[in-house]
Amino acid sequence: MVIFLNHRRGAASVWVFAALCATAITPLGWHAAHAQTAAPQSSVVTLPRLDISTNAEEEDATSLSDAPLSASSPDASTQRMSRLSSPDASALFRNQPGFSSYGGGRLANLPVLNGMADDRVATIVDGVRIAPACPNHMNPALSYVDPDSVQTATSIAGLTPVSSGGDSLGGTIDVERADPRFARKGKILVTGRVRGTYRSNGGGYSAAGSVTVANDLFSLRYNASYDQSGNYRGGGGMGVVHSTSYLSYNHAVTAGMHKDNHLLSVTFGQQNVPHEGFANQFMDMTNNRSTFVNGKYNGSFDWGELEARGYWQRITHAMDMLGDKGGHSATTGMPMNNDSRLAGYSLKATIPLAPNHTLKLGSSFDHQGLKDWWPPLMGSMMMGPNTYNNINNGHRDRLGHYAEWEAHWTSRVSTLLGFRNDLVMMNTGDVSPYSWTGMMNMADAMAARAFNARRRGRTDVNFDVTAMTRWQATDSFTLEGGYARKSRAPNLYERYAWGMGSMSSSMIGWFGDGNGYVGNVDLKSEVANTASVTLDWHDPTTANKWGLKVQPYYSYVHNYINVVQLSTFTNGRHKLQFTNHNAQTYGINASGHYTLWDTPKFGKGEFTGVLNWVRGQDNVTHSGLYHMMPLNGTIAVHETVGPWKGRVEMNFVKAKDSVDYLRTEPRTPGYALLNLGGSYTWKMVTVDAGIDNIFNQPYYLPLGGLSLGDTRYIGYTRALPGMGRSFNVSLSATF
Template identity: 70%
Template sequence: MSYTRTLGQHYGWLWAVATVCCAPLATPTHAATVVTLPQLDVSDTQDDTELADSPLNASSPNAASRRMSSLSSPDSASLFRDQPGFSSYAGGRLANLPVLNGMADDRVATFVDGVRISPACPNHMNPALSYIDPQSVQTATSVAGLTPVSSGGDSLGGSIIVERAPPRFARHGKILFTGSASGTYRSNGSGYAAHGDMTVANDMFSLRYNASYAEAGNYSAGGGFGPVPSTEYLTYSHDITFGMHKGNHLLALTFSQQDTPREGFPNQYMDMTNNRSTGVNGKYTGTFDWGELEATGYWRRVSHAMNMLADKGGHSATTGMPMNDESRTAGYAIKATIPLARAHTLRLGSSFDHEGLNDWWPPLAGSSMMGPDTFHTLNDAHRDRLGHFAEWEARWTPRLSTLLGLRNDVVMMNTGNVSPYSWMSSSMSGMSMMSGMGGMSGLSTDGAAAKAFNARPHGRTDVNFDVTAMLRWKTTDSLTIEAGYARKSRAPNLYERYAWGRSSMATTMIGWFGDGNGYVGNLDLKSEVANTASVTFDWHDPSLANRWQLKVQPYYTYAHNYINVQRIGSLANSMNHLNGYVLQFVNHNAQMYGINASGRYALWDSAHYGRGEVTGVLNWVRGQDMVSHSGLYQQMPLNGTLALNETVGPWTGRVELNLVKAKSTVDWVRNEARTPGYALLNLAGSYKWRMLTLNAGIDNIFNQRYYMPLGGLLVMTEKSTGQHIALPGMGRSFNVSLTATF
């Protein structure tokens, strides 16, 4: 499948400088006063692009798919929903966790404006893509499987890269004033959204303000299921970008703030009752006699709070179970691109990421279980990652090129001593409902666990090495083959290593899996190491018409020390759980294999009837734990998307069919639910008239009831009815948006 992206996605700021310097050649869009970035269809020039910049396993949604995705959902993860190898863990409606080739969340390197953002929450309710509105995204790219070392380390499955639009500048002597405003309505859940941006610039300075707002109630599932509890949300954000360029140098600074006062999580025991993120991100790009230099620096503060919304019986921070997180992240990334000769390029880079996190649960007044002291899950914890890489790309002939990269990441982690709600056991404390620990008479379950945790040193250092080797061979004018091997590694996150509680209540507050189980960390975890072999076959139209393309990518991964879980206790008959377990993170070997396929074919292309194109994606993955011999958790069953896109003058339309096979291979250790297969039909269209663009669509036209294979369990239904129910998907929704540009 072809995809369109802004020139220089990995060198976007450099291209902005080049465009400004060549302003007379740029394409004007507003009264011939604005310098804009040209567009490039990578599928037309795939064989001429660099391997590191555009591997064949990279993909990006086309314009019709992006419009449908942003119209249907306020979550930026939805932009990738029909991309090869992509799926997502369902959580809150703003916070789905990306999955590439069966590897999810921390195993995927997710970058927003060049910054990798780690979730600051024991339930991962605030992942990286939740910090950017889909209408603010200019470029969105997923790289499933083999990933160049210059695209980041400390990950296994691939990379997700989203970028805001770069600063825009006017021609010399002109002033640019431009912007847009849009409003969106979604009938299911009565969702409302608004977005606006405004730019003022001359030929040297640019200032842009961007804002967004989204709110909805609980959605209704299809087939008469009714409202799904804890699926509401409210969020708003704004950011200011200042850009400055001179000669071959460009600097951009973005100041951002996002607030999410509430977001329900139907597959978690907690909801998000506040999340405020404040940050600054700076980017510099320059060209010199020796090559190109890119540098990024960032700082971010996140204040995060969880409790129970009304669906779960909570009403304010003084009821339910308050949980707080404070996160500080900061870091830099530097990359130098040095041409060694006409056909050889060397890339050198260095990066550092600091993650500081405090996680504490205040006592609840009047509660014998949650008090009288503060529960400290992470006490001044930090995770610092220092990485360096070297990458050599060579174009041996016009038909043959290679890429070889080496990377080292040193991950340093530590946390202070921790404490439970109460150190001593009490018959009035409710501890009789919790699993015992034994051997420490008089101590509460969590008191004994805290004492054992504090008795051990907490500092850990992981020294990891990555290798990526790729070869691209243009065998004929219509077939390009790209094959390679990658050794990728990832150190445990803070909760996988340091979550220490052992009671039912404490363990069920940890975990981003939505399965109703409780989780315990492991100080002795080792880094994961995944060895992946993959090959991509790209058949395409050799003519300039570019009417068709077919990509097929089989892959195999064997992971040493894959971080999975083992059962160490049961939650049965306690806290209204049904057949839940206390699970501890452990290192097991695992394997994953599968195949991704995508294609497109232009059915017609004429001045009178416009262009009609059919597109399709098919994904299949299978994962297995080599110790427990269970399936790996939340692996998407065989699934595909078939769509017809049409463009006629100002009109574009899309008819989309989503097909998902029944999920029968599950993780029995986590008691993962099986789900039936389903088919969904969606429809969307867009019409542009002068400064106005109208988008409208219908999701799940036949109001089909279906259950999300990666949605986990509807935990509140489990508690109230004693039944395991997989999370049901959204029913029919009528969506409409209107955008005005000026």
């Protein structure tokens, strides 16, 4: 059974097919489809991208809009090791230029691109910007997709086309599930895959699978996954790292229909996370349930191509203290609940104006409605007798439009010019503390009265501009550079977190630093002016034996949302309020690959490397910006011999000395980790195995913040330790 697909990238169209017979399917469906002669038009469907692509060096990157040189996608070997080591979709981007991540939850790391973290990165899953529904950002966008379901994963660090997202500063991360598969006319397709994984550190295990039934017009697919782990152990003698356990379930059903060059798909899904520990927060996640519907239409017409999406999602989220932090009692802990509803649409039209000129037009709307309330705790004098209303029916609505013009002036020179406008409208209702009387709630009661007396509605009118030029100077050297003006409006918590008490403010913050945070209704939108250039040296032949990219960049940010210190708690941490300062970031990313050998006897061996360096400074306080990753890199050797694939990888990180002293950010020593992995495929079965941190090196995560979950066990607060040695194995099969 065979499926024929039409894959358009810029002006080029290529026909590709994927054999779906059991003996011909590549493991887990991650490998690229193979080229094939064009099929009759009646059995063709137009799709965007078909698989998790190889590195950008290996692609025909003719489009500045769709494939800027600053874009990268993990190769197949990195994909396999990432899925083997971690159940978190953000791990798919490890070792990509400019990328790092942080977070205390092992399913919910927050992305960082070129030193810009979390909300400053446009994180898109199936075309949707999923806003965290939590004052600690425990449920970011990438936590809602199982890595096994991901088909394409792309990060753009640096200059970002306006068509790749607004309301962000640092870049874009775009993750897509697989499009539906269809059979040839007159055939029935039944295909699927199953996988089981075990990770020794923490005793983690997971299972995932999918099954597809389709004919030439209709397709139905079911995906499911299960992940569970206990607390992991740090390297060396660091012992157990508490509050790092998790349990997660994912289910999704995708129905698809296509005819000629039109594809319609609808995905219904639900995720349930009964518990997830957060080592660098005072709270843990005690339940997170998400239900969503996501529809997509792709069509080709005489005038161009149209993509339309619509979505709805409801998230119910609960926090409290798990057993590690002394919870599980009616008189201990602190229950916190959230109810969020997301809905929106996006439209994208690609219109050829002339053989070498293309116009893209787009419109989108995203609605986030949020209710955040903290029920009273029985028997507590501080947390009662009433409900604490933190965000009371708040909303954040964003309406965006853009126009983007790409021109290929010669075979070697092309330009991109885009304009975008985002209108962000926010408001929230009246709030209330646990009690309007009593000394223990006096600060919150006064803050609530002042907050309720204010006009809280705010509208931000933001404009983005991206101008880029690409010059292929020689067959082996390409230069790409330009300027971007990017803007981001504050999130609901940055504006509307009103509590001034030591306890209530300590519950706000997604930074893992143990400080307390207070919102600021009068915050302005951040505006980043970024200049960047990418120098790309590469093999002039199609063999692609070598390549090197170097990308320096500089950003000056007006109204960067940072903090000012209000007071100091008895434990030495601080109460901070969000405020606007000017700031700057600058750095350099580099990546390369070189083919060491390529012979029938010894297969193919390849050396790869990535190097990232970034610095950030608040121009008012002259402190370092928070969550700036120190100099880091990865070198690896890959080998492929028939059905065997192997990888040896070393990650190295310099000591973190540049810190944000306002938040008392911890300094961490440098370290180097050696990882080993490989896979073997026999017919329908693939075995993956690997060892992370082979020498069980002790180390601290530079962006991990403080290990608050360990404090009651070791008697002091330390930086969050990284994971020690782990033996990982996975068995998968396709049919």
